[in-house]
Structure formats: C-alpha cells, structure tokens
Amino acid sequence: MSAIRPRAAWMTGLLASAAMAGLLTAAPAHAVAGEPVADGEYAFTAQLDIDNGMRSCSATLVQQEWLITAASCFAEDPAKSFKAAPGAPKWKTTATIGRTDLTREDSGTVVDVVELVPREDRDLVMARLAKPVTGVEPVSGIATTPPGKGETLWAAGHGRTKDEWVPDRLHAAPFTVDAVDATTLRLESPDASVCQGDTGGPAVQRLSTFRVLYGVHSSSGQAGCFGTDESEKRRTASETRVDDIAGWIKAVAARTVLPRVNWKDAVQVVPGHFVAHNAGERSDLFVVWADGSASLFEGSGQEDPKLPFWKEHKLAAAGSYWKDAEAVTPIGVGSSDTDGVAVRWRSGKLSTFEAVNEFGFAREKTLAYRDSWKNARSIAAGSHTDEYRRDDLVVLWADGSTSMYPGTSDNGISKEIQLTRADKSREGAQITSGRFTGQKADDLVVRLKNGRTDLFPGFGARGFRDGVALRPEGSAWKYAQPLVAGSFGSGGKPDLLARWNNGNLSYYADVDASGARTEVQLVG
The missing domain is CATH 2.40.10.120 (Thrombin, subunit H)
Known part of the structure; x- marks a missing residue:
C-alpha cells in the first residue's frame, strides 16, 4: 500500500x-x-x-x-x-x-x-x-x-x-x-x-x-x-x-491542562462523576471561576497520580449566573448514573442540576427558596442514611449549627433533622462527604477555619461522635480553600483535594481513620 x-x-x-x-x-x-x-x-x-x-x-x-x-x-x-x-x-x-x-x-x-x-x-x-x-x-x-x-x-x-x-x-x-x-x-x-x-x-x-x-x-x-x-x-x-x-493520549494531553489556569480564581471546586464515559473512574472537576465563568475538567483515568484530568470543557462564559453560586456540592439526583450538583445561590435559593457534563447543565429543580438559606455556609451531599437510598444533604450554617435533609434529591427540602446547635468553633468551617473508612454510611470531614480538620466515620448514624483528627489546630490546612472529597488517585478510593489560597492545587491520597498521609502536588 x-x-x-x-x-x-x-x-x-x-x-x-x-x-x-x-x-x-x-x-x-x-x-x-x-x-x-x-x-x-x-x-x-x-x-x-x-x-x-x-x-x-x-x-x-x-x-x-x-x-x-x-x-x-x-x-x-x-x-x-x-x-x-x-x-x-x-x-x-x-x-x-x-x-x-x-x-x-x-x-x-x-x-x-x-x-x-x-x-x-x-x-x-x-x-x-x-x-x-x-x-x-x-x-x-x-x-x-x-x-x-x-x-x-x-x-x-x-x-x-x-x-x-x-x-x-x-x-x-x-x-x-x-x-x-x-x-x-x-x-x-x-x-x-x-x-x-x-x-x-x-x-x-x-x-x-x-x-x-x-x-x-x-x-x-x-x-x-x-x-x-x-x-x-x-x-x-x-x-x-x-x-x-x-490512556497514552490522555496522559500526554494531561501534562498541560491544570498548570495553564490561575487556581487562585477558582471560587467553587466540585469533584464528581459528571462525564458519562468516566463513570466509575477518577472524578471529574467542576469549577466556578471568580469572573462567573465555569469549567469542567474531565477525569483522565490514568495510573499516574499527578495526571487526574486531561481536558477542560468551557461550560459558561464570564458573567454567567454561576457568579451567584455561593456553595456547590456533587449530588446524585434523578435516574442518571452520573452526578449532578446542589447549589446554594446568593438569593437564598437552593436547587439541583440533574445533569452537569461536558455540554453544560440541564434539569434544574428548586428545592427551597427563602432568606434563611443565605446562612448555609457549606453543604455536603452523601449517603448518610438509608431512609430513601438517595443522597442526603448535610448543611453547616453560619452560626456553626448543622442540619441534615434525608433523601433530598427525591423529596426536596421537606424534612430537617437538626444535628447540633450553634457552635462558635464551627463558624466559618467547611464540610465534605466521602466514603473514606468503608462504613455503611459516608463519612463527614469538617475543616475549621483555624486548620483543625476532623473525620467523622459513618456520619449520620453516629453524628459528631468518635471523630478522628486529620490535622490539629493551627495546621496548614487553614489555607485550604476549599478542601473537598473526590477520587483522584488510581486506587479508586476517596481523596481530599485542596485548592490553596496561594493558587497551588494538591490532593491527599490514602485518607482513612488513621489520617491523611500522602500529598500529591498537581499545581505549584
């Protein structure tokens, strides 16, 4: 030939x-x-x-x-x-x-x-x-x-x-x-x-x-x-x-995808399985930038722990409605095998998007719309109860109190379970859900603004009991803005991703009840 x-x-x-x-x-x-x-x-x-x-x-x-x-x-x-x-x-x-x-x-x-x-x-x-x-x-x-x-x-x-x-x-x-x-x-x-x-x-x-x-x-x-x-x-x-x-093609392309953006401008960093053909592999990463634009970084599925993403999809231009998103978390909604997101907007509206993928967003559902939701400091979705066999929503309020809304994705905001009352030590804290310890219910990680970070195994059934200290008060984790759970390493287990206030990006692999030991530097 x-x-x-x-x-x-x-x-x-x-x-x-x-x-x-x-x-x-x-x-x-x-x-x-x-x-x-x-x-x-x-x-x-x-x-x-x-x-x-x-x-x-x-x-x-x-x-x-x-x-x-x-x-x-x-x-x-x-x-x-x-x-x-x-x-x-x-x-x-x-x-x-x-x-x-x-x-x-x-x-x-x-x-x-x-x-x-x-x-x-x-x-x-x-x-x-x-x-x-x-x-x-x-x-x-x-x-x-x-x-x-x-x-x-x-x-x-x-x-x-x-x-x-x-x-x-x-x-x-x-x-x-x-x-x-x-x-x-x-x-x-x-x-x-x-x-x-x-x-x-x-x-x-x-x-x-x-x-x-x-x-x-x-x-x-x-x-x-x-x-x-x-x-x-x-x-x-x-x-x-x-x-x-x-895999080789994605590994070559992955070398340049993360370093070419300014991670100081990432105001919302949301791991999840958003791209259908990546379901079950490494997490994708949904990012809202300071100018109101939004991107989706597609997971690479690579063995190299330093190459978790290989392609950036531009989902929204500067000045889009995403500039009003003040708390975002991945959540399983509808019948899709991929994740959607739950969003607390500046107006006090709480909604979900069932589809968030390389083509954009679809099927928004309003769960609540009242002034009190303006006080939702941080939200995390996970399998914390088996009441509905759907993701539950855990909310950390501005006064340090916490609530849970079981089966949120199917039933809206109709049943609130107050977990703790106001606590000044948790004011300004941040929460994220992940199955780090392999228990029946997902675990909850709470990072205080002073750097102390605790893991609560099987959160929901056990609440804020039997917490495991991942980092002490005064640790460098006070500079993690934010700290979120996702699967970035090759083992398929949840890791903790940190976007640092100096614009660096890294994640901690092998997180379990014994601590967070291995840091993988992605940018910086």
Missing part, C-alpha cells in the same frame, strides 16, 4: 500559474473522500502547513492545546520511515483549526505547533500548540475498544479531491472497517478515497452529536485522487489505531 505523501513544495509555483488558477476557480467539485462538509462540522479537523508549503497534512484537535496526527508528516523521508523526532518540530508548522472553509478568515484559529511527542510503535504523534484553542470543540472522545468488521467510520481531511489539488474546503466520507490489526485499521469504500494532504486526519464514529476518534489516516490506495491513475490504485486506507492507546 502506497504512503499518502504530504504535498511537495513545488506546488507553490504551480498554484501561481494561470492553468492552476483556472482549475482552482472552477465550480466546486465533490471531494473524492466525500462531500464538502457543512460549516462547523468536523471543526476539530485541522490543516497543517509544514515549512511554508513544503508539506500539508491534516490533524485532530483532541484537547484545547493538543493535536493528534501522523508522525510521517514530520519524518525526514515518509516513504522510508514514519519516525519523527520528539521536541520542537524541525520545520515551522502552522495549524489552522475550526475553519471548514479555509478561505474564511473570520472563523477558526491559526496557531503554531511547538512540540512533538511521537508514539514509537506506530505512525502517530501528539502535537502541542503554542496556545490553547478557544471557540472550537475538540473531538468528543477517544475510543477505548476497536471497531468491529463492517462498522462505519467517517474519514475527514483537507487533502486532494477528484479534481482539486488544493481544495479550500474540508471533506468527509463514510468508510467500512475491513480488518483490525495490532496497530492499524483497514478501511474500504466503493466510491471514496483518502488522498494526499489527508494524512493525519481523523476516522471517527458518529453517535448522535458525538464524534469518537478511532483512527488517524496513515496510508492509502488513493484511487481517484487528483493526479493518480484510477486503474492502478485501490480505494482502501490504512488507519493508525488510537483505541488501544487512549
């Missing part, structure tokens, strides 16, 4: 000739790889200009700061080897992303590639951008299982068409999976081809609005591509598999 070699530099001269200009200004032709796509479709597909026209390839935006493409695009001689050197690319490389029509400069982003991270065992490389891309959604996800023979994948790219050497528009077409090998997929089509310039582009499965990446264009028979002899070519394509190395 012949390689899809990137376009040669001599095309620059040809494009200036009258003959080629006439061809390029003719009526648009259907691409061999399929129909020209609608504006905004497959916007995660990038065009790569390598060494000012020496080569042209395609790529896929998998995270705001990372592309994935074919390593052969950067190889010295792609016909002999796909190997690419790690580090800064040898040739200046510019990526145009989110521009379905390359002639429209009012859309998309143009940014340089500054680092290559090749995969040694296949024609694949991760390419880091000089700055994160905004306004363009990365591909929805990375496949974790191979496609079956006969399944349909859609191939997209900025390469040649049947009668255009350098088309202005992205094109795509369906292909059928013919075979799956150790590191490659073989695709075939009766009437479409992957052509030169498509190298490195995506092969995705279309699931409703989701686009899941299964492969990256590596080589092709190129039947029907401009400048080829139809009779001597085949309509097959070899794709580099990504499903068996999804």
